[in-house]
């Protein structure tokens with residue numbers, strides 16, 4: 001059952017696909033108050049109660065004990081002290097009740113942080129809808145919620161293949177080398193990414209003709225090898241005379257504005273940019289049409305980036321900082337002045353003042369950015385997703401985004417942004433999966449091997465052994481980091497073994513994914529969903545249930561030959577490696593230490609269940625999905 005409570009005049013987010021009758025907020029059953037333009041509500045937390053939700057965030061599956069912030073943030077340092085990442089996924093589940101806050105401005109979630117026995121939620125505004133969702137089990141509540149927010153995006157089949165990315169493959173030859181490297185090592189591959197350097201001076205919907213001469217022919221050649229090219233699209237449009245996309249956007253008045261009505265100018269990769277006002281339907285239609293430049297050349301996969309929006313600096317902010325610096329020239333700069341100067345530049349990026357100075361247009365009226373911040377990236381995804389569906393139909397184009405809000409799950413997937421080549425980020429990815437799934441985001445995954453920092457082959461292998469199960473399985477890393485394509489390492493055979501397991505599982509993973517999408521279910525579940533009465537399973541956050549058949553438990557530490565797992569019931573422990581099944585052992589309920597080599601993928605299959613495997617192939621298109629063998 002769902003009960004909707006409305007306050008004020010909510011800005012339409014289109015998150016819900018069902019129109020429910022609304023009660024006034026006065027009858028909202030939780031303790032609540034208004035506080036200087038904010039709305040605050042709270043509820044008690046029972047001692048052992050788990051609080052789920054919030055999608056893409058730091059920390060655990062159980063959100064208790066921390067302060068989270070729904071404010072889509074470009075933050076490349078996913079450490080525990082952070083409060084916000086790229087998504088604003090305003091769904092919480094506790095004590096038999098789901099809470100969905102349909103509100104695009106900032107929300108603070110104090111989940112037992114200030115007081116261990118209380119959750120206090122603060123909305124930065126008074127115009128919103130809150131939905132309370134009840135159901136017999138947490139899984140039922142999720143299904144009920146998902147029926148409210150509509151079906152999750154389903155990508156084309158090939159998007160379940162292994163994908164290789166890097167910032168950047170700087171030219172056509174570099175891309176061909178990656179494909180050659182994988183093919184020569186016999187490691188399956190379905191996609192190679194084009195990061196910002198494929199563009200002409202970082203202008204979205206252009207190609208750098210020097211680095212990629214005759215792009216259409218190049219793309220066709222890559223495609224003939226069975227590989228999909230996946231270019232990045234950035235939200236900011238370079239401010240440059242003669243650049244068609246910019247001139248059109250400016251002339252039509254499609255960019256976000258300053259208070260005085262002039263175009264807001266931010267600085268991102270290309271320098272000065274305008275930000276399309278994706279909240280306006282006509283701007284979405286126009287921006288979506290721009291993808292045609294690439295789809296016309298056979299491109300059928302995209303990743304939308306920097307759409308929180310990330311702003312390195314604004315014209316106004318930079319000017320102020322430069323003035324400050326100029327004022328100090330020739331002086332003996334003391335400590336205080338030095339730090340003020342440092343801060344003047346250090347605080348330029350994604351600054352609250354800049355965000356507060358931006359205006360959107362809704363129904364012809366200016367609306368301050370802070371009221372709608374979390375809708376920006378999501379609306380960019382929507383622009384692209386709507387174009388793809390209009391033009392090609394459903395499930396034809398792969399699309400995922402960095403920033404998102406609930407509602408965008410209908411148009412594309414998400415990736416978990418700029419993580420690090422850290423062991424702890426294997427677990428962070430694992431923990432985000434069920435949380436993202438609850439919120440409708442099924443096509444998702446982390447940068448395998450880690451984006452920032454240097455990956456080691458063992459880290460990458462362990463990361464990949466989790467990535468074998470994530471719908472988006474992509475290896476990506478940052479400029480200046482060690483090359484981490486699988487064929488670069490001496491033990492390429494180990495990488496082949498792990499990635500071949502993915503291909504063997506693809507038909508089953510795809511089916512499991514599809515079912516979750518069609519039934520509004522989760523692909524990955526916390527174990528407490530399935531074993532609510534088992535105290536050990538309830539608390540364990542390093543293992544997940546996958547589909548109806550399995551439990552996964554990746555190895556996530558360095559220099560270990562295995563890990564401890566807890567089985568809440570008897571299961572068959574299977575190890576897969578390439579085409580081999582290297583172990584198949586019935587393990588009783590309880591704690592076990594299982595050994596897992598670097599080239600093995602562990603899987604735990606529930607009693608009476610089985611998982612089909614097909615033969616591996618170098619591309620998804622070459623998979624014989626009928627040729628299945630059942631394990632155990």
Ligand code: GLC
Nearest residue numbers: 167195196232305402417418
């Ligand atoms: C952002 C993205 C990252 C990308 C980089 C360059 O940091 O999150 O994935 O490689 O920009 O485009």
